Amino acid sequence: MIETFGVFLRDAINNIKRNSVMSIASVLSVISALIIVGVVMAIAINVNYITDQVEDSLELKVYLEDNITDEQQKAIYDSINSMESVSDIKYQSKLDALNSFRETLGEDNSIIISGYNEDNSPLPAAYIVKFNEASEIENASKKINELDGVMDTVYGEDTVKALLSFNKFIHLATWIVLAILSLIAVFIIFNTVKLTVFSRRNEISIMKYIGATNTFIRFPFIIEGMLLGVFGACCSVLLLRNLYYFIVGALAGTTSVLPLGQSLAPADLVMKQISVVFVFYGIFLGTMGSAFSIKKFLNV
Amino acid sequence: MIDFVNVTKIYDGDSEFALKDLTLSIDEGEFVFLVGKSGAGKSTIIKLLLKEILPTSGKILVSGTDLSQIKERDLPYYRRKVGVVFQDYRLLETKTVFENVAFSMEAIQTPRRTINRVVPKVLNMVGLRTQARKYPSALAGGEQQRVAIARSIVNNPKILICDEPTGNLDPVTSAGIMNLLMDINSLGTTIMVATHDMTMVDRMKKRVISLKDGELVSDRVGGYYK
Numbered sequence A: 001m002i003e004t005f006g007v008f009l010r011d012a013i014n015n016i017k018r019n020s021v022m023s024i025a026s027v028l029s030v031i032s033a034l035i036i037v038g039v040v041m042a043i044a045i046n047v048n049y050i051t052d053q054v055e056d057s058l059e060l061k062v063y064l065e066d067n068i069t070d071e072q073q074k075a076i077y078d079s080i081n082s083m084e085s086v087s088d089i090k091y092q093s094k095l096d097a098l099n100s101f102r103e104t105l106g107e108d109n110s111i112i113i114s115g116y117n118e119d120n121s122p123l124p125a126a127y128i129v130k131f132n133e134a135s136e137i138e139n140a141s142k143k144i145n146e147l148d149g150v151m152d153t154v155y156g157e158d159t160v161k162a163l164l165s166f167n168k169f170i171h172l173a174t175w176i177v178l179a180i181l182s183l184i185a186v187f188i189i190f191n192t193v194k195l196t197v198f199s200r201r202n203e204i205s206i207m208k209y210i211g212a213t214n215t216f217i218r219f220p221f222i223i224e225g226m227l228l229g230v231f232g233a234c235c236s237v238l239l240l241r242n243l244y245y246f247i248v249g250a251l252a253g254t255t256s257v258l259p260l261g262q263s264l265a266p267a268d269l270v271m272k273q274i275s276v277v278f279v280f281y282g283i284f285l286g287t288m289g290s291a292f293s294i295k296k297f298l299n300v
Numbered sequence B: 001m002i003d004f005v006n007v008t009k010i011y012d013g014d015s016e017f018a019l020k021d022l023t024l025s026i027d028e029g030e031f032v033f034l035v036g037k038s039g040a041g042k043s044t045i046i047k048l049l050l051k052e053i054l055p056t057s058g059k060i061l062v063s064g065t066d067l068s069q070i071k072e073r074d075l076p077y078y079r080r081k082v083g084v085v086f087q088d089y090r091l092l093e094t095k096t097v098f099e100n101v102a103f104s105m106e107a108i109q110t111p112r113r114t115i116n117r118v119v120p121k122v123l124n125m126v127g128l129r130t131q132a133r134k135y136p137s138a139l140a141g142g143e144q145q146r147v148a149i150a151r152s153i154v155n156n157p158k159i160l161i162c163d164e165p166t167g168n169l170d171p172v173t174s175a176g177i178m179n180l181l182m183d184i185n186s187l188g189t190t191i192m193v194a195t196h197d198m199t200m201v202d203r204m205k206k207r208v209i210s211l212k213d214g215e216l217v218s219d220r221v222g223g224y225y226k
């Protein structure tokens, strides 16, 4: 069995060398398909990464009534704490709120509120709540608002809604582009491998006369397709890596291309995800292309 | 060994008979010629024997097995018992003589050690011992046909079928190929040779099955004309 596999592998490598023009064409088509897919993936990964950052910075402010009882406050805290999507709760006392407001106003302007202290602060105490999922904020806000002792709940409603719909759109777009490109890539490879198979129809026909089984005849082609796919994937990973570093490097000088000061996803993260996907995707494309092609020529 | 029983073949989309109600029987170890003008139906008989095509009606038996009963997945194992040689040799140009013959054994997953032992023997038998490392393009036509014969007998088929094996060769070279086929036949392999080379057939004094427009016109031992 091992010997048989050795023969397959040797055949596949020999065939790649012999049909070097065809092989280069196959690898190039794998590369071009994967590069486009890679660019789309990099964009999707970045959108995800940036959305995560925006999501992380979203918070819900739960303002508490001044005359709240300790029991009420505890009930509110427990209720928030029991929500699954909550990642962090901070308590902001009336004094904290005042200080924070002072800071925001700056030294020159804080004179306006210089008469206020902890006891007569007009600013309410609050819980500042952070969420894992932006989509959960709206519901949570409504629920908490109904609790006794809550004066009001406030969050960046517009930001959250815009973010959610943008995210949805990007996800959908990514899948559509990926699906279309995959079809095109498989089609290109199918045709290229078809030519490779066609250039070897003699060999296939002889093997059939000799009494080789279909599995045996298919195998070298499948391995050949897989090798071409993996090779194409490796080339694309290298090309994309350089391209991505170049882009990240080019953007590093400019202060902020992105609206809210977020950064691009780190190259390591992007390349790790892309490399894994590519190797499997390359194998998939090569194998599919070969398998479909050889099928056409087995009925000698 | 080989039995055709009322076999008729009409190709798809064709109205003419390629073979018409053919019945014939060939015994184990026989050497038979299949003769007739171009279009007489010789290649059709060979394709039917290889189960490349199916008869329109009638039955074909090889070693008692009805070919129509052989399942698609068992066909390769049947083909291993039937060697075939064509007029145009059909060698792999990218492989050496040795590799072309070895290819036949690799295709049925013979261990490398056996291949290295058997191939030189067979090359010796067909008279190509010294040409093992050459590529087909460096060989004369007769030598190429010897490689094709070596390839088709290396797995020890019970039957060897040759479709116009000397069609591209001069008379002297053809005679050499025929002698080689006789040698192979003397070792027990049943041999069927389709040809329209009358002079050669006459000289060989073997059983001759003669076809015309898909019908059997004569079947006897000896010459072709008489």
Ligand SMILES: Nc1ncnc2c1ncn2[C@@H]1O[C@H](COP(=O)(O)OP(=O)(O)O)[C@@H](O)[C@H]1O
Binding pocket: B011, B012, B014, B016, B017, B018, B036, B037, B038, B039, B040, B041, B042, B043, B044, B045
């Ligand atoms: N694939 C095919 N499709 C249709 N007709 C065919 C096909 N092959 C052969 N024929 C016809 O069948 C008849 C017998 O052909 P063939 O067996 O090749 O003759 P031979 O080998 O004796 O020259 C001829 O009339 C030929 O035209």
Ligand SMILES: [Mg+2]
Binding pocket: B039, B042, B043, B044, B163
């Ligand atoms: Mg013919």
